[in-house]
Amino acid sequence: MTMSNTGGRRRPPTIHDVAREAGVSRGTVSRVLNGGHYVSPAAQEAVNAAIRRTGYVVNRHARSLITGRSDSVGFLLTEPQERFFEDPNFNVLLRGCTQALAAHDVPLLLMLAGTEDERRRITRYITAGHVDGVLLVSSHSGDPVAEELRAAGVPLVACGKPIGLGSKVSYVAADDRDGARDMVRHLLSLGRRRVGVVTGPLDTPGGVERLAGYREVLGEAGVAVDERLVVPGDYSRASGEAGAERLLAQAPDVDAVFVASDLMAQGVLAALQRAGRRVPEDVAVGGFDDSPAAVAASPELTTIRQPWDRISAEMVRVLLAQIGGDDPAAVILPTELVKRDSA
Amino acid sequence: MTMSNTGGRRRPPTIHDVAREAGVSRGTVSRVLNGGHYVSPAAQEAVNAAIRRTGYVVNRHARSLITGRSDSVGFLLTEPQERFFEDPNFNVLLRGCTQALAAHDVPLLLMLAGTEDERRRITRYITAGHVDGVLLVSSHSGDPVAEELRAAGVPLVACGKPIGLGSKVSYVAADDRDGARDMVRHLLSLGRRRVGVVTGPLDTPGGVERLAGYREVLGEAGVAVDERLVVPGDYSRASGEAGAERLLAQAPDVDAVFVASDLMAQGVLAALQRAGRRVPEDVAVGGFDDSPAAVAASPELTTIRQPWDRISAEMVRVLLAQIGGDDPAAVILPTELVKRDSA
DNA sequence: CATGCTTCTGTGAGCGTTCACAGTAGAGAA
């Protein structure tokens, strides 16, 4: 435990020092450092002891210089950053990725590409090989950065299915469609038959899939889809409020609403209450995300939980595999219905 | 704009390639890269053109290997992470630091040291010189990590004044005392004379300073400090609620409360309303932080805004200066009174 | 003319690793 680094910040020990201390060669120390194959138990032990005694830590720059790897990955956030940073799910994602990477001793570089300038700088930085791979989080997919990185051959894992990149790029996503199906089935199971939907933006996979799930379940249940019950939203609270108003106007007999995000659902609740409808007695409301907005709402929202902790873990796993040479892969994770008071 | 990197991922150009292309030596290219002193305009231009033509990007590992610098800094978060990630101010801080660093082309490594194990690993990583400096965010100060890093001579800037490290470590903080003074003065200016306070945890500088500001202003105004008007809190909403109840019991004639955080202030509002006191008519309430909780509360909170955007910018400035050889420095930034409906 | 100073340029060395290769030693087979 003596760090032998008392006082004035000396030159840190190198692999050479360790080799001398252990009475072996650089090569042997290096082999121990890199998995210990073809090393005798005696040498193994001597080297480990020497490392402990000298407090040696590998110089990653020297290693990277020769291996060409950087042993670090970037966490890239493109587009309007405020929105992401305010999203608690994003925080879970960032924290999860950091921790999962830390378990592999891989540092995470946080990169924000808000402006066009930053995007260029960061793309350049990444394609120059300063990171081995990128965890990509972008809101509206079909991101030009993603395409550039893919073209440059940089290992890449997106959060959520990117639009328009085919199966060339890995991604990890929650099963939006299945989550939507669960929720709509739940609403039907409550005896509701006039189930409306406030969709997400239909240029995002999430928006599309959640709507598709809605349509599927109604179809399977033999309930005709009334297009007056389908109104668009953009995930914002305000759009939820507007959506509910439109729904009430177009189909006053609505008795349940599946809302594609909790934030919108808050708006829906407000509009319904203003219109004198009781929730859940008159109209049942189902959200999506299980964000804090869900418990902050009154009544508390029944919603769909996305497994953000697993998503981050999977993103890291897939990325590291890809850096290791594996092919791109898509991972879809199941969601969970969280029953509270609104339905 | 032709990246000349079409197709199969070739070996990236080195400084050698640029030198040959420009018809000069490695040394000259290197000089251009590092500020361009002692380089003729002609050579300067030739090198820049060659860089553009080849798409050269410096290999940071090779550079770091020889300079001993890593040209990156760590953003270190110690202790309970959930609390931080849920704090929007923290998000502003993280984003601000990332952007300020990006302006200097310095990548930020996000490091979370929740467990003892992680702390050891990260301390080791940092002291091994893998980052040039550390931006430290820890809740309860007097952090052992801070002391270790300081002892190891790692440039360090803390967010908020660290307790017990004397003036040996740089920090950037909002002027808690002055913010508290502003708020209490404001409450007095409304004609209130029985001004209570719910303090923050008194093992944090913020908690101590805000209380000190409260006492000072009352003293200056010639209002005797009644200790029954001073109740402790821990920044949590629940502790605000409990604090208000205690206040009402000990000093029923209280006509204003300075609460050391917005979250606690939410609790205070709830307790006051439950007790039948109107805000701000019967009791004026002032918060601290200007967090989203402030506008989410009803009535909306009058509060003290901390300049988080400037704090992050200053932290980066001080850290880079320190890495450049400057001595540690403390920066105190002014706060701002935000008047809303609660006072 | 020598001397010094300033501005600019090229060269060799070396940063701390890993990797390829060339050994060496011991075991088993011919």
Next chain:
DNA sequence: TTCTCTACTGTGAACGCTCACAGAAGCATG
């Protein structure tokens, strides 16, 4: 014995850059 195979070890050569130094050229000064 001699050969081959396996397990292990040491050594030189990179990797791409910066730094110190040496030198060249230009110009003023003694």
